[in-house]
Amino acid sequence: MFLNPWFRRGVVAGLPYLIVVVPFGLLFGITARTAGFNLAEIMGFSILVIAGASQFSALQLMNDNAPVLIVIATGLAVNIRMAMYSASLAPHLGGMPVWQRALAAYSLTDQSYAISALRFDTGPPMRLRDKVAYYFGAVLFTAVPWPVFTLVGATAGSLIPADVPLDLAIPITFLAMIAPLLRNPAHLAAAVVSVVLTLAFSFIPYNLGLLVAAVFAMMAGAAVEQLLARRRARE
Numbered sequence: 298m299f300l301n302p303w304f305r306r307g308v309v310a311g312l313p314y315l316i317v318v319v320p321f322g323l324l325f326g327i328t329a330r331t332a333g334f335n336l337a338e339i340m341g342f343s344i345l346v347i348a349g350a351s352q353f354s355a356l357q358l359m360n361d362n363a364p365v366l367i368v369i370a371t372g373l374a375v376n377i378r379m380a381m382y383s384a385s386l387a388p389h390l391g392g393m394p395v396w397q398r399a400l401a402a403y404s405l406t407d408q409s410y411a412i413s414a415l416r417f418d419t420g421p422p423m424r425l426r427d428k429v430a431y432y433f434g435a436v437l438f439t440a441v442p443w444p445v446f447t448l449v450g451a452t453a454g455s456l457i458p459a460d461v462p463l464d465l466a467i468p469i470t471f472l473a474m475i476a477p478l479l480r481n482p483a484h485l486a487a488a489v490v491s492v493v494l495t496l497a498f499s500f501i502p503y504n505l506g507l508l509v510a511a512v513f514a515m516m517a518g519a520a521v522e523q524l525l526a527r528r529r530a531r532e
Contacts, residue, residue: 307434326450
């Protein structure tokens, strides 16, 4: 797999995401350390969960002394997109051996999904082994650096000047990933509804408005998709 030219192409495609993955990981390590977590807890968080948005959400809720069930529910809701990512990639990578599917599921991130889905859905046809090589090439610089730079942030974060805007990595990451994937009206409807309702429900305690917005966003996307399908059927 590592000698496959598509692995190198995946590495090259994932390399630019280091610009945001590095400060994102540093920020989580620093924030978690500031919140009072020890190094084992911080690293366990990043190695076992390996999901930045979910980790930041859970961290904020734990700082607010939210009930455990709220923390778990929010983390699961934020990460529900991973199930949709997996369903989207299954037609392309589902033929892998079980151990490779398990590794792909563990290493799946927003960035590796965005890179792979864009290539698989819009690029020329590829063989399974080429898709597998490309996916794991993309993972090299999108998933692997996350725990590494979490460790750096947790242990050496105090050396980073306070005026370095590490928090900009979060919105930049999601904008860089989402923009290329908004390829049809259903995607756009889901994105708009999620943003509008997240702001509208921001008054709900423990960020539970995010869960409500996510449900309505998925419903809006599905409704637009069905409307478009019926329109195509009539043509």
